[in-house]
Amino acid sequence: MWVGVLLICASFAVTDCAPLVSPQAFSSPDKCANKLAQLQNQARQQGLVTMGVCREVKAPGQPT
Numbered sequence: 163m164w165v166g167v168l169l170i171c172a173s174f175a176v177t178d179c180a181p182l183v184s185p186q187a188f189s190s191p192d193k194c195a196n197k198l199a200q201l202q203n204q205a206r207q208q209g210l211v212t213m214g215v216c217r218e219v220k221a222p223g224q225p226t
Contacts, residue, residue, distance in 0.1 A: 163187035163188065163189070163218070163219050163220070163221075164187060164188040164189070164190065164191050164193070164194040164216050164217065164218055164219070165183065165184055165187055165188070165194070165216070165217055165219050166183070166184040166188070166194045166195075166197060166198040166201075166214060166215070166216050167181065167182070167183050167184075167214065167215055167216075167217065168181070168182045168183075168184075168198060168201055168202065168205075168212060168213070168214040169181050169182075169212065169213045169214070170182060170205050170210050170211070170212050171210060171211040171212070172210060172211075173211065174211060182201075184197065184198075187219065188216070191216055191218070194216035195216055198214040198215075198216060199214075201214070202214050
């Protein structure tokens with residue numbers, strides 16, 4: 163499973179930033195990256211600064 167994390171900032175100051183975590187997990191890194199890119203584009207169109215990343219998460223006991 164993959165989860166997207168997006169940092170959205172009103173300026174380049176870290177105090178003007180808010181983290182967002184995707185409310186759903188994605189089955190592949192590509193699906194996660196596509197959704198994250200959509201969200202980043204929407205935020206950038208509003209003049210916001212963004213940085214996003216998709217990370218793989220595993221449930222306890224799940225094979226590595």
